[in-house]
Amino acid sequence: MDTSPPGFEERRVRTARRFGRIGLASTLLYLFLVPVPLFLGAVRPDLVVVVVVLYVVGFGLHLWRIRELMRSLGTPAAPWFSVAASVVGLAVTVVGLGSGALGFTWSLLGGVLLGDVVGGRRARTTAIWVVAASVLTAVLGWWATGLVHPPGADSQSFRAFSVGLAVTYVGAMWILDVERLWWLKAVIDIDGSRRTAAELATARERLRLADDLHDILGHALEVVAFKSELAARLPDHERARAEMVEVQRVARESLTEVRSLVRDTRTIDLVTELAGARAVLGSSGITLVVHGDPAAVGPTARTVLGRVLREAMTNVLRHAEPSHCTIEIDVDGDAARLVVVNDGALPTDDADPGTGLASLGRYLDEHAGRLAAGPAGDGTFRIDASLPAGAR
Numbered sequence: 001m002d003t004s005p006p007g008f009e010e011r012r013v014r015t016a017r018r019f020g021r022i023g024l025a026s027t028l029l030y031l032f033l034v035p036v037p038l039f040l041g042a043v044r045p046d047l048v049v050v051v052v053v054l055y056v057v058g059f060g061l062h063l064w065r066i067r068e069l070m071r072s073l074g075t076p077a078a079p080w081f082s083v084a085a086s087v088v089g090l091a092v093t094v095v096g097l098g099s100g101a102l103g104f105t106w107s108l109l110g111g112v113l114l115g116d117v118v119g120g121r122r123a124r125t126t127a128i129w130v131v132a133a134s135v136l137t138a139v140l141g142w143w144a145t146g147l148v149h150p151p152g153a154d155s156q157s158f159r160a161f162s163v164g165l166a167v168t169y170v171g172a173m174w175i176l177d178v179e180r181l182w183w184l185k186a187v188i189d190i191d192g193s194r195r196t197a198a199e200l201a202t203a204r205e206r207l208r209l210a211d212d213l214h215d216i217l218g219h220a221l222e223v224v225a226f227k228s229e230l231a232a233r234l235p236d237h238e239r240a241r242a243e244m245v246e247v248q249r250v251a252r253e254s255l256t257e258v259r260s261l262v263r264d265t266r267t268i269d270l271v272t273e274l275a276g277a278r279a280v281l282g283s284s285g286i287t288l289v290v291h292g293d294p295a296a297v298g299p300t301a302r303t304v305l306g307r308v309l310r311e312a313m314t315n316v317l318r319h320a321e322p323s324h325c326t327i328e329i330d331v332d333g334d335a336a337r338l339v340v341v342n343d344g345a346l347p348t349d350d351a352d353p354g355t356g357l358a359s360l361g362r363y364l365d366e367h368a369g370r371l372a373a374g375p376a377g378d379g380t381f382r383i384d385a386s387l388p389a390g391a392r
Contacts, residue, residue: 030173031059034109037102044148047099051106054092058109061085065116076120086133089113089170093137097166098144101158107137107166111173118174134171141166223250223280226317246279268306270294270338274327277313286322286342292329301336301387304367305329308385311360312340315381337386345381360385 035055037043043051061084065077077085089110096106114133118126141163224247271294281288297305309327316322322344330337357373364371364385372384 042100042102058088082117085113094140094144097141098147104162104165107169111169115174137170270302270306273306273309287324290327296331297336305338312383340383343380
């Protein structure tokens with residue numbers, strides 16, 4: 001059972017999104033450290049303008065890609081961006097390596113741009129792109145560093161160290177960039193799924209309440225209308241008075257059920273509904289024949305089939321003028337079945353099929369049951385509801 005305090009999930013999602021954005025901000029911080037050699041005077045004067053232009057263009061491409069991903073996370077980069085970012089990233093890495101002893105720092109930007117290119121692509125495509133970028137960095141970087149490192153064992157060792165560090169940056173820095181973007185996308189997707197689930201749960205609860213209100217008020221109002229009309233036509237004042245007392249009883253029971261529904265404590269029982277059906281049909285002169293014992297039905301099935309019987313009686317009062325009604329209750333092992341058949345079915349209006357049977361069908365579906373309802377060729381109307389084994 002979830003014992004988290006109210007609002008906990010919302011706060012957790014906000015925190016995760018905040019950390020995702022902090023990760024992206026830290027990537028930008030790394031890029032601000034890239035041009036450190038410029039401030040230390042460790043860049044060849046003839047390459048200062050070139051590396052600055054490449055750095056500004058690369059930084060701008062990275063910002064553009066972040067802006068694009070914020071709108072639609074997980075989408076692969078456009079072909080023009082992939083080409084531009086690859087050329088700029090490789091150029092700033094190679095030119096940086098050839099610009100001075102600290103030139104390997106420029107490869108940080110190359111690694112970030114590589115992450116922008118491979119983000120959202122398949123693993124195989126990413127692997128090919130990363131291997132190609134690492135090989136080109138190693139080959140062209142070794143050539144470029146030969147322009148600034150004189151022959152000598154110590155110089156060549158530092159040269160190999162610089163190229164190796166640049167290859168490491170290019171081959172590994174993209175992982176941080178892609179991982180942070182993936183993390184942010186995962187958090188946003190989870191947040192969206194959570195909100196969608198909450199909306200569906202709310203819609204389902206509203207539908208359940210609508211169905212329950214239809215069952216309560218639809219049945220009660222039909223009984224009230226029927227008995228009021230009957231009392232108005234009766235010449236016997238005592239019997240008319242008895243019918244109005246019954247109207248009062250039904251109205252009070254319906255009010256109690258509505259209050260129970262609000263408190264989510266409403267229960268429907270097949271035995272109770274069958275007794276109500278006997279009273280309603282008996283007072284209207286409709287012959288009722290019952291086959292089977294409702295007490296033999298399990299508690300869960302008794303509640304489900306009780307709702308079916310209530311809707312069936314509502315349909316009898318609203319859509320038929322029957323003289324005979326049959327109710328069959330069948331229990332076979334753990335399975336249960338209810339069949340209600342009445343004669344005198346009236347022609348239906350296809351433009352207004354009602355919502356009772358539709359909501360009843362959804363209710364049976366929720367309990368793995370089956371509902372078949374409709375007029376038969378002999379002028380009767382049949383409702384057949386069954387629950388499988390395990391529903392008792």
